[in-house]
Amino acid sequence: MRTAIVSDIHSNIPALDSVIARIDALGCDRVICCGDIVGYAAQPNEVVDKIKNIVTVAIRGNHDMALLDPREAETFNTYAREAVFWSRGVLTQENIEYLRTLRDQEQIDEIILAHGSLLDPNEYVFSPFQAAKSLEIAPCRISAIGHTHYPEVYRYEPSTGLCRDIIASEGELELEEGYRYLVNAGSVGQPRDGDWRAAFVIYDSEGSGKVEIHRVEYDVHSATERITEVGLPSMLADRLFEGR
Ligand SMILES: [Fe+2]
Incomplete structure (x- = not known):
């Protein structure tokens, strides 16, 4: 079973289209989504429409939450807050209702989906120490x-509590028995690791298992032109070129 994991699409439809094309080319049995479907970029309806059609399961992220409940945007920076409020104004009622159906976590077979961490949808996991906190309570592999x-992968050994950051950015990892893995799918629509290309992950459960981090070029000019056209802050367009 090959599961494509996408996350943080953030209303960037050119990036999502390129990722879906690559997923199709690589051959996957299903697509799952770890949240932040909307926010930041300028095509929220196109992205929600597509996500609804392609995913087996999706959860909500903090930007999806903020769109449904503006109090959640209080801690956002000005640009993020402006994009959330703009998105709320243009999303169809049907798409708002779809976002409302999403939960904080879901489990499908041996994969649990969460947005920030298993402890908190708003936690940024940047260290093996933080990853271990989630993995020690993880109900599955x-x-x-x-x-x-x-995008990155952490490996945790339940018998010792040891946790390591194994791969990041791009590449493949053969999984081993006796470990649990925290797989950050990165971002389809607004990568921040210095690489502007869209990121996604494939988890292949065949044999002992494998995780692949993929990067895909997309039409970044199309995404940024749309951001400018609708009058969202130019900073939201500029950062897409830099992957920051
Ligand atoms: Fe995000």
Whole structure:
């Protein structure tokens, strides 16, 4: 079973389209989504429409939450807050209702989906110490997250409590028995690790298992032109070119 894991699409439809094309080319049995479907970029309806059609299961992220409840945007920076309020104004009622159906966590077979961490949808996991906190309570082998917009994989050994950051950015990892893994899918629509290309992950359960982090070029000009056209802050367009 090959499961494609996407996260943090943030209303960037050119990035999502390129990722879906690559997922199709690589051959996957299903797609799951770790939240932040909307926010930041300028095509929220196109992205929600597509996500609804392609995913087996999705959860909500903090930007999806903020769109439904503006109090959640109080801690956002000005740009993020402005994009959430703009998105709320243009999303169809049907798409708002879809976001309302999403939960904080879901489990599908041996994969649990959460946005920030298993402890808190708003936690940014950037260290093995933080990853271990989630993995010590993980109910299954793979914990799939997003939120930081940095794709990476942590490995945790339940018998010793040791946790290591194994791969980041791009590449493949053969999994081993006796460990649990925290798999951050990175961001489709707004990568921040210095690489502007869209990120996603494939978890292949065949044999002892494998995780692949993929990067895909997309039409970043199309995404940024749309951001400018609708009058969202130019900073939200500029950062897409830099992957920051
Ligand atoms: Fe995000």
